[in-house]
Amino acid sequence: MNKKDVNNFVQILKKAYPDATCSLDFENPFQMVVAVMLSAQCTDERVNKTTPELFERCKTIKDFADIDISELENIIHPCGFYKNKAKNIKLCAKQVLENFNGEVPHTMEELLTLAGVGRKSANVILLEAFGIANGIAVDTHAKRISNRIGLSSQNEPEKIEQDLIKIFPKDSLKDINHLFVWHGRKTCDSRKPKCDICQVKDFCTYYKKKCK
Numbered sequence: 001m002n003k004k005d006v007n008n009f010v011q012i013l014k015k016a017y018p019d020a021t022c023s024l025d026f027e028n029p030f031q032m033v034v035a036v037m038l039s040a041q042c043t044d045e046r047v048n049k050t051t052p053e054l055f056e057r058c059k060t061i062k063d064f065a066d067i068d069i070s071e072l073e074n075i076i077h078p079c080g081f082y083k084n085k086a087k088n089i090k091l092c093a094k095q096v097l098e099n100f101n102g103e104v105p106h107t108m109e110e111l112l113t114l115a116g117v118g119r120k121s122a123n124v125i126l127l128e129a130f131g132i133a134n135g136i137a138v139d140t141h142a143k144r145i146s147n148r149i150g151l152s153s154q155n156e157p158e159k160i161e162q163d164l165i166k167i168f169p170k171d172s173l174k175d176i177n178h179l180f181v182w183h184g185r186k187t188c189d190s191r192k193p194k195c196d197i198c199q200v201k202d203f204c205t206y207y208k209k210k211c212k
Helices: 003-016 027-037 043-057 059-067 069-079 082-099 119-130 140-149 158-169 170-186 205-212
Strands: none
Touching: 003 170, 027 043, 027 059, 027 069, 027 082, 027 119, 043 069, 059 082, 069 082, 119 158, 119 170, 140 158, 140 170, 140 205
């Protein structure tokens, strides 16, 4: 897409999804870290049903570091992969306390040193907790949409992210992070994409090949 097409693409999606925001509930940066960890292979809806009890039990980062692993596992069990997630949450809390004076770091490099935090999660944390949008969190929605539309032919999230960063101007990255998630959930379904009602189908390689 040329510069004009890119701008039109973003504006069309913004008009289609004016309420596109993060759907995870949190009140502080570490809660965001925990919510993102729990969201791996789990719906945001399920996470939001689980975190109220967890955040009531663990009000501080130290509480997360000190909570008995079995109790933590029991609380987050509905989110799946609970043993690994519980281990990472406790270790991450300890790392934040010991390595960052109890403050969640707000650079990509520092976030990637935390247990359970990969590049996608770090991008989400930076955006939602600190308002920093230097990259794009390539989840299943962003990957699917990027490949279908023709924004990237890559399969690896980091390579897709680099392709997207070259296409979209920096001031649109915050919007793209949310818009791709909403478009993926509501229109560009993995099994049955709703090409007939897709607002950006004119930009889409998949639509031109499969649906026209």
